[in-house]
Amino acid sequence: MSATLETDEHKALRAAVAALGRRYGREYITRTVTEGRHPTELWAEAGKLGYLGVNLPEEYGGGGGGVAELSIVLEELGAAGCPLLMLVVSPAICGTVIARFGTEEQKRTWLPGLADGIRTMAFGITEPDAGSNSHRITTTARRDGADWLLTGRKVFISGVDIADAVLVVGRTEDARTGRLKPCLFIVPPDAEGFERHPIDMEINAAEKQFELVLDDVRLPADALVGDEDAGLLQLFAGLNPERIMTAAFAIGMGRYALARAVEYARERTVWKAPIGAHQAIAHPLAQAHIDLELARLMMQKAAHLYDAGDDIGAGEAANMAKYAAGEACVKAVDQAVHTLGGNGLTREFGLASLITAARVARIAPVSREMILNYVSHQSLGLPKSY
Ligand SMILES: Cc1cc2nc3c(=O)[nH]c(=O)nc-3n(C[C@H](O)[C@H](O)[C@H](O)COP(=O)(O)OP(=O)(O)OC[C@H]3O[C@@H](n4cnc5c(N)ncnc54)[C@H](O)[C@@H]3O)c2cc1C
Numbered sequence: 574m575s576a577t578l579e580t581d582e583h584k585a586l587r588a589a590v591a592a593l594g595r596r597y598g599r600e601y602i603t604r605t606v607t608e609g610r611h612p613t614e615l616w617a618e619a620g621k622l623g624y625l626g627v628n629l630p631e632e633y634g635g636g637g638g639g640v641a642e643l644s645i646v647l648e649e650l651g652a653a654g655c656p657l658l659m660l661v662v663s664p665a666i667c668g669t670v671i672a673r674f675g676t677e678e679q680k681r682t683w684l685p686g687l688a689d690g691i692r693t694m695a696f697g698i699t700e701p702d703a704g705s706n707s708h709r710i711t712t713t714a715r716r717d718g719a720d721w722l723l724t725g726r727k728v729f730i731s732g733v734d735i736a737d738a739v740l741v742v743g744r745t746e747d748a749r750t751g752r753l754k755p756c757l758f759i760v761p762p763d764a765e766g767f768e769r770h771p772i773d774m775e776i777n778a779a780e781k782q783f784e785l786v787l788d789d790v791r792l793p794a795d796a797l798v799g800d801e802d803a804g805l806l807q808l809f810a811g812l813n814p815e816r817i818m819t820a821a822f823a824i825g826m827g828r829y830a831l832a833r834a835v836e837y838a839r840e841r842t843v844w845k846a847p848i849g850a851h852q853a854i855a856h857p858l859a860q861a862h863i864d865l866e867l868a869r870l871m872m873q874k875a876a877h878l879y880d881a882g883d884d885i886g887a888g889e890a891a892n893m894a895k896y897a898a899g900e901a902c903v904k905a906v907d908q909a910v911h912t913l914g915g916n917g918l919t920r921e922f923g924l925a926s927l928i929t930a931a932r933v934a935r936i937a938p939v940s941r942e943m944i945l946n947y948v949s950h951q952s953l954g955l956p957k958s959y
Contacts, residue, residue, distance in 0.1 A: 578870070579645075579873075583641070583642070586627070586642060586646070587645050587649055590619075590649040591652065593618065593619065593622065594649055594650045595653050597612075597614075597615045597653070597655050598653060598654055598655065599653075599829070601615065601655060602656075603923060606777055612657065616657060616659070616690050616693075617690055619646070619657065619690065620688070621690070623636050623688075623689075625660065625689065625690045626668065626684075626688025626690075627664075628643040628814075629664060629672055629684050629687065630680075633680050633681065633685055634684060634685035635664075635672075635684065635688040638880075639876065639879065639880030640665065640669075640814045640817050640879050640880055641873065643660065643664060643665055643818065644818055644820070644821035644876050645821075646660065647660045647661070647821040647822055647825060648822075648825040648828070648869070649825065650825065651821070651822055651824070651825015651828070651829060652828040652832070654829050656822055658731060658732070658778065658779075658822065659695075659731070659732045659735070660818060661815055661818040662694065662695055662696045662731060662732060663687055663695075663736075665811075665814040665817075665818040666740070666811040666814060667696055667811070668683075668687045668688070668694075669811050670757060670798060670807065670810055670811040671687075671798060672684060674799030674803065674807050674810065675799065676795065679795070683738075686737070693732065693736050693737055694736055694740055694759075695730055695731060695732045695733045695736035695738075696731075696742075696811070696815075697727040697739050697740070697742065698710065698727070698808075699730070700712065700725065701726055705939070705942075705943050707742075707753055707755075708753040710742065710744065711725055712724065712726070712727065712741065712742070713744060713745070714745050714746065714756060714758065715745075715746040719793070719794045720794065721791075721792045721793075721794070721796060722791055722792075723741065723758055723760065723787050723789075723790045724788060724790070725743060726785065726786055726787070727741065727785040727787075728785075729784075729937070730769075730782060730785055731780050731781070733762060733769045733783040733785065734771075734783070738760060738762065739759075739760045739762060740757055740759060740798065741760045741785075742756075743757075753805065754802070754805075756799075757797070757807065757808070758792055758796045758797055758798070760790060760792065760796065764790045764791070764792070766788040766789050766790040767785070767786075767788075767790050768785070768786040769783045769785050769786075776929050776930055777926035777930065778930060806884070809884060809888060813879055813887050814879065814891075815938050816875070816892060816894065816895040816938065817872055817876050817879065817891050817894060819898070819899070819934055819937065819938060820868060820871075820872040820891075820895050820897070820898035821872060823899050823902035823931070823934035824865055824868055824869050824872065824898050824901065826902050826930065826934070827861065827902035827906065828905075829927075830905050830931075831862060831905045831908075833909055834858055834908065835849070837912060838912050841914075848912070857908045860904075861901065861904055864900070864901035864904060864905070865901045865902075865905060868894065868897035871890060871893050871897050871898075872894040872898060874890045874894070875887055875890035875891040879891065889947075889948075889952060892939070895939065895944060896948075898934060899941060900941070902931045902934050903931045906928055906931040909927075910927075910928060
């Protein structure tokens with residue numbers, strides 16, 4: 574895939590990360606999944622090379638870039654078959670929120686570790702009863718002297734087993750109902766009253782999802798990130814990078830699957846010519862390539878707007894990029910599996926398990942339908958049904 578619209582620095586970053594990804598490759602990730610462990614070696618090396626914190630401020634150990642650079646890192650690792658899902662969460666959401674709204678103390682405590690990968694943070698907003706409707710979240714923080722007591726339940730929270738803390742989205746007691754006025758807390762997983770239960774997912778990935786139960790978890794005053802009255806603006810400072818990074822995750826996975834299919838279609842011959850000569854095989858692969866390129870263009874636009882400080886413009890573009898990339902990924906993976914015929918379903922080629930993994934990009938962090946709702950209402954001004 575050509576690296577258009579990018580600076581020489583971006584192209585160099587892309588090439589360097591791609592080389593790192595190739596050194597580990599898909600076999601490495603498959604091995605870590607089989608062994609039930611995290612890709613810690615790749616995470617550590619990417620951290621040491623400055624890739625994990627490329628978006629974080631230089632004064633706190635980061636690379637001084639933005640989501641544009643971080644999305645290149647995730648896309649290229651994914652295209653090499655080794656996506657690091659926690660990049661979406663740890664440096665992109667948590668790192669960004671702390672860098673933009675955290676106190677000096679929080680920045681000094683967390684950002685250098687998030688940048689070099691020594692520390693990892695998970696992010697918890699989804700709740701069992703609220704689902705896509707974040708305005709219904711009920712995790713509640715109440716004051717107790719100078720402390721906070723946090724109570725609630727979260728589901729599908731990724732990477733809690735390897736996280737040094739979870740950035741939990743709650744609401745304060747005096748804003749318990751109505752339009753969400755979120756507040757964010759840094760919660761250590763060993764805090765009293767904090768339980769985690771793994772959710773048995775049918776996804777072949779090293780990163781696991783957890784249900785969290787918080788029962789009057791006592792937190793010091795400085796666990797609150799930013800202002801308890803800052804509201805949605807502060808939350809979306811983290812959620813827009815999450816959408817852009819999910820697009821990068823999807824584009825990387827789609828490229829990986831497409832490349833395997835193209836290699837196969839060039840060689841596999843069952844009549845006179847390789848199967849890739851049949852347009853019924855070639856055209857859907859060409860379409861998948863076009864869709865991935867288009868999704869990447871929108872992702873680059875979203876990252877550019879976000880890094881330029883246009884949170885509102887970035888919101889629309891990040892939603893559209895996530896939608897386009899999720900759809901492109903699902904189609905590319907599906908067509909890749911089909912191209913390999915029976916081999917598409919073998920463990921040896923390892924493509925079938927991507928069918929489930931690709932669906933994650935359609936569901937999370939905001940589903941396809943909720944993006945279509947957003948565009949219907951916000952971009953087109955159509956009335957709401959809910
Ligand atoms: C692998 C994975 C990792 C995740 N990691 C995290 C994480 O780290 N942290 C975190 O906080 N969350 C995480 N999530 C949760 C994810 O963000 C949610 O699953 C997602 O937001 C959808 O919420 P839900 O599952 O409750 O679906 P629901 O809200 O119950 O939606 C179910 C279906 O109904 C549709 N629907 C709902 N409302 C409407 C409507 N108004 N109009 C049209 N259709 C509608 C949805 O599009 C969807 O298809 C993760 C999920 C997965 C699968």
